[in-house]
Amino acid sequence: MRVTILGNNSALPAFGRHPTAQTVTMYGEVVLIDCGEGTQIQMQRYGIKWKNVNHIFISHMHGDHYFGLPGLINSMSLLGRTAPLNLYGPANLKPIIDAILQAANTELKYPLVFHALPAETELLADTPTFTVHSFPVVHGIDCYGFLIEMKTRGRRILPEKCMEHGIPSEYFEQLKQGKDYVGAAGETIKNELVTEDGPTPKKYAYCSDTLFTESFLHIIQGVDMLYHESTYLEADADKAAARYHSTAIQAAKIAVLANAKQLLLGHFSSKYKDLEIFAEEAMSVFSGTIVSVEGVAYDI
Amino acid sequence: MRVTILGNNSALPAFGRHPTAQTVTMYGEVVLIDCGEGTQIQMQRYGIKWKNVNHIFISHMHGDHYFGLPGLINSMSLLGRTAPLNLYGPANLKPIIDAILQAANTELKYPLVFHALPAETELLADTPTFTVHSFPVVHGIDCYGFLIEMKTRGRRILPEKCMEHGIPSEYFEQLKQGKDYVGAAGETIKNELVTEDGPTPKKYAYCSDTLFTESFLHIIQGVDMLYHESTYLEADADKAAARYHSTAIQAAKIAVLANAKQLLLGHFSSKYKDLEIFAEEAMSVFSGTIVSVEGVAYDI
Numbered sequence: 001m002r003v004t005i006l007g008n009n010s011a012l013p014a015f016g017r018h019p020t021a022q023t024v025t026m027y028g029e030v031v032l033i034d035c036g037e038g039t040q041i042q043m044q045r046y047g048i049k050w051k052n053v054n055h056i057f058i059s060h061m062h063g064d065h066y067f068g069l070p071g072l073i074n075s076m077s078l079l080g081r082t083a084p085l086n087l088y089g090p091a092n093l094k095p096i097i098d099a100i101l102q103a104a105n106t107e108l109k110y111p112l113v114f115h116a117l118p119a120e121t122e123l124l125a126d127t128p129t130f131t132v133h134s135f136p137v138v139h140g141i142d143c144y145g146f147l148i149e150m151k152t153r154g155r156r157i158l159p160e161k162c163m164e165h166g167i168p169s170e171y172f173e174q175l176k177q178g179k180d181y182v183g184a185a186g187e188t189i190k191n192e193l194v195t196e197d198g199p200t201p202k203k204y205a206y207c208s209d210t211l212f213t214e215s216f217l218h219i220i221q222g223v224d225m226l227y228h229e230s231t232y233l234e235a236d237a238d239k240a241a242a243r244y245h246s247t248a249i250q251a252a253k254i255a256v257l258a259n260a261k262q263l264l265l266g267h268f269s270s271k272y273k274d275l276e277i278f279a280e281e282a283m284s285v286f287s288g289t290i291v292s293v294e295g296v297a298y299d300i
Numbered sequence: 301m302r303v304t305i306l307g308n309n310s311a312l313p314a315f316g317r318h319p320t321a322q323t324v325t326m327y328g329e330v331v332l333i334d335c336g337e338g339t340q341i342q343m344q345r346y347g348i349k350w351k352n353v354n355h356i357f358i359s360h361m362h363g364d365h366y367f368g369l370p371g372l373i374n375s376m377s378l379l380g381r382t383a384p385l386n387l388y389g390p391a392n393l394k395p396i397i398d399a400i401l402q403a404a405n406t407e408l409k410y411p412l413v414f415h416a417l418p419a420e421t422e423l424l425a426d427t428p429t430f431t432v433h434s435f436p437v438v439h440g441i442d443c444y445g446f447l448i449e450m451k452t453r454g455r456r457i458l459p460e461k462c463m464e465h466g467i468p469s470e471y472f473e474q475l476k477q478g479k480d481y482v483g484a485a486g487e488t489i490k491n492e493l494v495t496e497d498g499p500t501p502k503k504y505a506y507c508s509d510t511l512f513t514e515s516f517l518h519i520i521q522g523v524d525m526l527y528h529e530s531t532y533l534e535a536d537a538d539k540a541a542a543r544y545h546s547t548a549i550q551a552a553k554i555a556v557l558a559n560a561k562q563l564l565l566g567h568f569s570s571k572y573k574d575l576e577i578f579a580e581e582a583m584s585v586f587s588g589t590i591v592s593v594e595g596v597a598y599d600i
Contacts, residue, residue, distance in 0.1 A: 011374070011375070011378055012375055012378055012379070013340065013341050013344065013375075014344075018341075019371075037337055037338060037340070037341075037367075037368065037371040038337060038338045038341060040313065040337070041313050041318075041337075041338060044313065044314075061403040061404050062404050063370055063371055063374050063400065063404060064371075064374075067337075067367070067370050067371045068337065070363055070367050071319075071337040071363055071364075071367045074311070074363050074364075075311070075312055075313075078311055078312055079312070090403070092399075092403045093403070095399065096396065096399050096400060096403060099392075099395065099396050099399060100363065100396060103361040103390070103392045103393070103396060103441075104361050104362050104363060104441065105440060105441050140405065141403075141404065141405050
């Protein structure tokens with residue numbers, strides 16, 4: 001599981017930084033979270049293939065989080081997409097997308113399946129690879145965070161042990177699911193002899209944009225990585241509060257309270273050219289802090 | 301009068317080329333024509349200041365011509381704009397912009413004055429610096445070209461002659477308007493003694509996107525520069541026709557028929573990496589052809 005940052009700036013593009021967008025990659029499947037202006041170009045730049053994207057999550061209706069969406073949706077159609085695309089966003093996103101498509105007389109070449117975000121915490125997506133829950137955060141308008149949990153791929157096969165016991169590879173899928181092997185002569189090989197525990201599935205939480213709040217702490221408890229917005233430095237804490245944003249130190253406090261293993265900061269105000277101080281301030285509270293850089297993929 | 305190309309590609313961004321946007325600068329005032337995704341970033345990159353932009357023209361409702369508009373409108377507000385912004389576009393652009401602003405609970409800090417494009421050729425804008433007429437072109441949906449005509453700044457002052465005749469500089473504005481000077485003692489200095497003809501005001505026509513058609517030739521006759529879309533090369537003339545686009549040779553034919561002084565090509569399909577052949581093909585018909593390059597300012 002890894003996160004690639006496509007845009008780490010807040011409302012105004014500045015210093016080569018773009019509005020918010022990021023992808024989460026799990027077993028080759030890509031989930032896109034937010035889609036600021038220019039996301040399709042950033043995807044090209046950093047080698048994120050639209051064919052691997054089947055789920056897009058939009059946190060809220062401020063433009064720096066979705067103005068790249070109409071272009072991406074359109075381009076996928078022009079490039080020949082036929083697979084359904086699941087779009088999760090605030091209910092008022094759909095009529096805007098519909099109006100844009102209608103004005104262009106565009107009929108997409110693939111099904112665009114819209115899912116309105118529920119007001120309360122809810123299971124949004126459940127695929128063989130991952131689940132996603134949305135949860136409300138506190139911003140000037142309706143705004144949601146996302147908790148992405150990878151699913152286990154089951155137990156890990158020990159190929160040498162399997163050979164030793166003469167288990168053919170077509171049984172591996174059943175072994176992964178924890179089943180014992182029963183041979184042609186009726187002999188049973190216990191599962192734990194030929195497999196071991198698979199890796200623990202990872203959890204990633206995305207919290208942007210939000211005021212400092214403990215309201216969703218119970219949902220993001222123990223995540224392997226927490227992305228939390230940090231629009232401002234501490235000297236501008238009053239500005240952060242007034243605009244329903246957080247500071248780097250506030251983000252770090254949430255990471256501590258949530259027992260997160262790592263903290264990824266983003267959504268930096270265009271008033272800051274140099275981002276080093278974000279790391280300094282946040283690390284005074286939580287040492288596992290990363291100041292996100294566009295184009296970089298962070299392993300979770 | 302000069303044109304700066306911010307995006308010269310068609311629907312899909314490719315090879316570092318962006319969707320359509322360009323500016324026309326006259327006496328420091330900037331007119332923006334079309335506003336594809338990423339235009340505000342391209343403006344930053346090429347030093348086009350939003351403060352100098354008071355008029356934006358959107359040719360039609362295909363996304364590659366306006367998906368950068370909501371972001372630019374928003375950014376101008378965040379950056380403290382208070383001066384009115386005139387937006388000219390198809391009538392169905394306004395409800396989309398309104399819905400986007402409403403969903404974000406955004407109230408712009410400046411008046412956004414919307415002007416719906418009329419079905420037939422009409423005077424759209426008349427400022428002290430320029431006039432703009434719109435005219436219908438032939439595309440899959442309602443689509444318009446624009447004719448921009450600079451206004452004369454009047455006669456050119458000959459400062460040495462003025463000094464010779466003792467004319468104070470506060471009279472220069474009247475001299476520019478062609479008036480004679482009458483001194484305190486009642487003596488008259490003929491205007492033509494102290495001024496000469498000013499430069500001939502330039503005309504620029506923007507034609508994108510359109511099928512090859514002679515329907516608007518009478519409007520663009522004699523322009524100093526013609527921008528005409530050339531999505532395809534001649535080998536794809538059938539594709540151009542089917543998709544209501546033009547080839548480079550067709551654009552060149554329009555330049556010949558319109559007696560244009562120069563032809564600027566753009567809106568290149570993402571199927572072409574190398575654009576040299578566009579110049580070759582068009583110049584076989586019209587030698588004054590320029591293949592537009594992003595970031596370059598072309599003097600008219």
